Amino acid sequence: MSETHPAVRALQELVRHPTVADRDPARTDPAPFVALRASLAEHFPLLHGLERVEVEPHALLVRWPGRSAEGPVVLMAHLDVVPAEGRWTHPPFGAEVHEGAVWGRGTLDDKGAVVGICAAVESLLTEGFVPARDVWLSFGSTEEVSGTTAADAVAELRRRGVRPWFVLDEGGAVAAEAFPLVAAPLAVVGVTEKGVTSVELVAEGAGGHASTPAPGGPTARLARAITALEAAPLPLRAPAPTLELLRRLGPHLPAPLRPVLARADRLAPVLTRVLRAAGAEAAAMVRTTVAVTTLSGSPALNVVASTARAGVNLRVMVGDTVEEVLAHVRRTVGPGIRLEVVERNEPSPVSPWDDAAFALLERITGELFPDAVPTPYVMMAATDARFFTGLCDRVYRFTPFRMTKAQRATIHAADEHIGVADLLAGVDWYRRLVQELPA
Numbered sequence: 001m002s003e004t005h006p007a008v009r010a011l012q013e014l015v016r017h018p019t020v021a022d023r024d025p026a027r028t029d030p031a032p033f034v035a036l037r038a039s040l041a042e043h044f045p046l047l048h049g050l051e052r053v054e055v056e057p058h059a060l061l062v063r064w065p066g067r068s069a070e071g072p073v074v075l076m077a078h079l080d081v082v083p084a085e086g087r088w089t090h091p092p093f094g095a096e097v098h099e100g101a102v103w104g105r106g107t108l109d110d111k112g113a114v115v116g117i118c119a120a121v122e123s124l125l126t127e128g129f130v131p132a133r134d135v136w137l138s139f140g141s142t143e144e145v146s147g148t149t150a151a152d153a154v155a156e157l158r159r160r161g162v163r164p165w166f167v168l169d170e171g172g173a174v175a176a177e178a179f180p181l182v183a184a185p186l187a188v189v190g191v192t193e194k195g196v197t198s199v200e201l202v203a204e205g206a207g208g209h210a211s212t213p214a215p216g217g218p219t220a221r222l223a224r225a226i227t228a229l230e231a232a233p234l235p236l237r238a239p240a241p242t243l244e245l246l247r248r249l250g251p252h253l254p255a256p257l258r259p260v261l262a263r264a265d266r267l268a269p270v271l272t273r274v275l276r277a278a279g280a281e282a283a284a285m286v287r288t289t290v291a292v293t294t295l296s297g298s299p300a301l302n303v304v305a306s307t308a309r310a311g312v313n314l315r316v317m318v319g320d321t322v323e324e325v326l327a328h329v330r331r332t333v334g335p336g337i338r339l340e341v342v343e344r345n346e347p348s349p350v351s352p353w354d355d356a357a358f359a360l361l362e363r364i365t366g367e368l369f370p371d372a373v374p375t376p377y378v379m380m381a382a383t384d385a386r387f388f389t390g391l392c393d394r395v396y397r398f399t400p401f402r403m404t405k406a407q408r409a410t411i412h413a414a415d416e417h418i419g420v421a422d423l424l425a426g427v428d429w430y431r432r433l434v435q436e437l438p439a
Contacts (some may be wrong), residue, residue, distance in 0.1 A: 002420050003097050004079030007119040007427050010043040011418075012095035014079075014111045021080040022114035025144045033058035033141060036079060039318030044118045046125040047137075053156055058141040061156060064121065065134055066437075071165035073437060074077065074157075074392070075430070076150075078143035078170070078384060081106040086414035095398035097118035097209035103417040108407065110170045112418045112426065113399050114139060120430035132439040133165070143384045146196070146343055150384035153389050165393040166357040168433075169385035171397020174365075174372050181279045182252045187365045187372040189358070191241050191351040193290070193386060195316035197325065198342040200309050201225055201333060207298075207306030218308035219297050220294070225333035226292050226310055232332045234288040234325065236272040238264075239318040241350060241376045242285050246271055248375040281408075284362035284380045288317040288325055311342075318347040330337055346394065348386050357394045366401065366434045368425065400429035 002008065017036040022028045037058060041048045053061040058079065058182060066072070082105070090103040106112075119203075136157070142150040172188030179186060203218035203225070238246075243264045248259035249431075254367075264271060272286040283289075285408030294311030298304060316325050322344045330339055352358060353376040362374040379397045389395050403421045412417040 002308075002424060003100075005420070005424060006043065007115050007423060008102065008420055010103055010119065011107065011111060011115040011423060012097075013039045013043065013096035013117065015102070015106050016093055018084070018093045018105070019080050019141070020083050021142050021145045021147065021148075025147075028057070030057065030210055030394045034080065039041035040114075045097070047118055047121050055140075055149050055156065056154045056333070057149070058203060059153065060137070061138045062137040063134060064131065064137070066131040068439065070133065072136055072162060074136045074138055074164045074388065074416070075117050075118060076138045076167065076169035076388075078110045078140045078382060080144050081109070081111070082140050082144050082154045082205050082412050083418050085209040085224070085251050086415075088414045090415075091305045092414075092416075097420065099206070100389060100421065101299075101417040101419045102423070105416055107416050107418040108399075108401070108403065109416070110143070110391075110399075110412045112401060112423055113170050116423065116426040116430050119427045121436060122433060123406070123427075124431060129151065129423075129435070132437045135434060135437075136162070136164070138384075140384045145406065150387040152355060154159075154387050158286040158391060162391075164388075164394075166396060167385060167388045167392050168361070168398060169383050169388075169397050170381060171379050171385070172377060173399050173403045173408070174369050175403055175408065177407075179249055179282065181254060181257070182249055182373075184252050185369070186249075187374040188245070188247075188377040188398070189353075189361055189365075189374065189375040191353055191358075192318050192348045193379040193381070193383060193397060194318070195322060195345040196324050196382035197314040197316055197344045199312050199314065199326070199329065200340040200342060201312060202338040202339070202340055203308045203336060205304075205306055208304045209303040210304055213304050215386065216225050218305050221336050222297075222308040222310055225337045228332050229290055229292070229329065233290070234317075234320070234328055234329075236276060236286050237317060237319050238268045238272045238286055239350070239373045239378055241353070241378050243268060244353065245375045248373055252373060279349070285313070285378060286317075287321050289315045289380070290329070315380055315382075316347050318350065320347070322346055345386065346384065348389050349393075351394045355394075358396070360433070360436065360438075361398065364429060364436065365398075368429050368432065369402070370398070400426045
């Protein structure tokens with residue numbers, strides 16, 4: 001049975017290790033990471049017989065020698081996960097199989113990809129296969145907290161003079177229900193990603209007893225600032241990858257709409273407004289987004305806050321800059337609110353989708369997922385891939401798993417799960433990719 005496949009058992013064991021990283025490394029429990037690395041070695045012994053470079057803390061960099069060391073490829077994923085909050089139907093670290101799926105934190109983000117890559121490599125090593133060019137595996141352990149393990153892997157590759165042909169990390173998927181009026185799933189390959197920038201809005205005042213509140217206190221000013229941000233979205237824009245996605249969708253739309261997307265370049269202003277109205281996923285494709293994520297104020301119900309804070313996560317669209325976005329936030333929240341920048345990242349460079357590397361990804365995807373529409377797109381989330389853009393001009397973001405719209409909504413939320421058949425199809429995809437690397 002597919003549910004007893006070695007790749008499924010490996011994923012179950014990895015999920016049972018709660019590898020939750022913290023932005024403060026001192027607060028990260030190392031024990032689950034140590035146990036996970038031991039599980040990886042147990043399930044994939046031939047892979048662990050290859051040249052391994054330890055990238056602390058707990059990350060892994062592996063070189064699989066090919067017939068040529070020129071133009072290697074890098075396959076990436078990450079070992080850490082976000083906390084399992086909310087109400088789960090099945091235990092978040094139980095990795096139980098129900099209704100043909102493995103349920104648990106990390107099944108989609110991103111231990112499924114770790115297992116997909118490792119299972120593909122292990123099976124090819126078992127067969128004595130030698131790839132046409134070197135294959136590097138880079139598994140970071142701090143992706144979810146914007147840590148440095150991926151950057152450390154890049155530094156090691158640069159020290160060795162490695163210049164990859166392309167890099168492939170997590171990202172888009174074979175996504176069902178991804179676009180209005182399009183029945184076919186979209187195999188979206190991220191050719192760039194938005195820049196992730198986080199700030200805190202801070203309002204300060206005298207504080208005092210809640211029985212004698214003064215008007216315009218920190219919490220009131222902070223509330224007005226948040227409401228103002230919500231009411232003042234950044235301008236719409238459609239970068240080149242989004243226009244290419246729209247062109248590729250044209251033949252899959254009802255006949256009256258096809259000519260419109262065929263002229264996507266000229267009709268970009270109209271199409272961006274349509275996407276804005278088509279739901280959260282589509283709207284995020286056409287503008288820098290602003291999300292208020294954390295709030296804090298007084299430590300007690302009967303005390304007026306002397307300081308109130310709101311964390312704001314900004315995803316900076318290709319074509320915008322961090323400075324432009326920060327200036328917009330400052331103008332919008334107005335005086336009396338201090339802006340503290342926690343982290344800042346510009347959007348990534350755009351990788352080509354008109355050359356042999358992307359064509360290889362597109363062809364294999366089309367062969368293994370013939371109902372899907374392969375297309376470039378702008379990835380909304382941040383990945384470790386962004387650290388590799390200074391090392392390689394072709395950095396792609398694609399996870400070869402089918403995902404429903406409901407499944408995609410469980411990433412970083414409750415009830416994350418991956419179909420067993422979808423996991424095994426992903427293993428096949430990674431196998432084919434390595435097998436068909438050109439000399």
